[in-house]
Amino acid sequence: MKPGTLVKILAGAGAYALGLYLFNFFPPLPSNFRPATALVPGLGLFWGGAGAIAAALGNFLFDLRDEIDLGTPLGILGNLVFAYLPFRVAQRLPGFSPRPKLSTRWIIRYLYLALLGAAGCGTVIGFGLEGPRLAAFAVRGVGITLNNFITAGLLGWLPLLLAGAFARRGWVSPPESWSDSPRKKLGFGMMMIGLLLAFTLGALTSAGLIPSLADYGVGPTLSPAAAPIMVPGMALFLIGLILM
Template structure:
C-alpha cells in the first residue's frame, strides 16, 4: 500500500488524480436527476471510472475516484454517507488494480476471469463500506443500499469497462502514463503479505456483504443477535487489514 501515500510526491500522479476526480464528478453530476434512492444514490454510469482509471493510474485513480465522488455529493447527496462513499469509491479502484497486478490491459480477452473478479471485489468492498455507514447511522436499510451500490458498480463496470479500456489503454501506454511507469521501483514494493491480503479482502468484503444481506432479509437470525454494525465490524476489519497487506 506504500504507493497510495508515496504517489503524492509525483507531479504527474497528482495531475492524474485531479483528472480522474474531474471526469468522475463531471459524469456523476448530470445523473443526479435520476435517483435510484433519493438523497443517497442515483443511476451512475460514471461508476466505470473508478475501475478503469484505477487499473490505468493505480493510486491516482483511487484517490481521484474518492475525491470525484465527494465533489459529486455536493450536488444533491451530501451527508453522513459521503464519508463512507469516499472510502468505498477509493476501494472500488484500489482493490481492482492491486488484484490485477501486471496483466496487460489491452488484452482482456485472455484475462476475463481476473477482470470479472477484480470488478466483483471492488463492487463488494464499496457496497459493504457504504452499507455499513448507512446502517450504522440508521439512514437506510443495509440490504437496500448495498444492493443498489453493488449492482450500480458491477453492471456498469462490466458493460462499459472493457470498451473504455480498449479505447484508453493503448493511448495511456503510448503516452507513458501507466502508474507503474511513473513511480520509482522502491515506491512500488507490494505490501508485506499480498496473497494473504487478497484472501482477507475477499473474506471481509464478500463475507460481510453476504452476512449483512442474510440478516437484514431475514434468512439468518440467532437469539440475542447484536446490531448489524457490530456483526459486520469484524468483516470490515478483515477487509481493511487485507488492503494494508496488499
C-alpha cells in the same frame, strides 16, 4: 507528490465528477444507477493509487452539488476501495493488462476485478449506513454492489479501450512487481475472507434470513440490525486491504 501524479488525480477526478453530474439518473433500483462509475476500475487499473484518489475526489466533488452528510465520507472511502482493490488484486494475476483484449480469459479476469471492487464499495458504504440505521444493508449495500458491477461490467471496458488507445508514454502507470511475501499473502486472504463474511452476513441478516445479534433503531418497519454481525468481517477486510 510528482507533478504527473497530481495531474492524473485532478484529471481523473474532474472526468469522474463531470460524468456523475451529466449521467446521474434514478431508475427503479434501490440505489442510484450511475453509468459514470464505469470509469472507476479503469482509474485504479491504469493509474494505481493516483487513480483511486481521483475516484474518491471525483465523488466528493459531485457531492458538493448537494448538502454534505454521512454519505459523503462513506462515498469517498467506497470509491477509493472501488478503484484501489482491482489495482491491488490485478497484481496477483500474471500477465494481466488493463488494455482490453478479445479473449475469454481477459473478460473473466476483468469481471472478477470489477466484482471485487464493486462489492468492496458496496460493503463499505452499506456498513456505514447500516450502523446508525440510516439504510438497510440488504437495500443499500447490495444495491450499490449490483449497480456498480453492472455498469463496470457492461461499460467499463470502453474507458479502458480509449485510455489504452490514446495513452501517451508515461500516462499509464507501469505494473508494480508483486512480491508474494507472507504479509501480502496474509493480507489478500484476510481481505477476501473479510469481504465475503461482511457482505454475506450483512445481506442475510438485514433481509431477516438469519437472526440479528442486536435490534435497535426507530420504527417498526426497520429491518433487523446487521452492523454488529458485520464488524469482524469488516475488520478483516480493512486490515487485509492495508496489508496488501
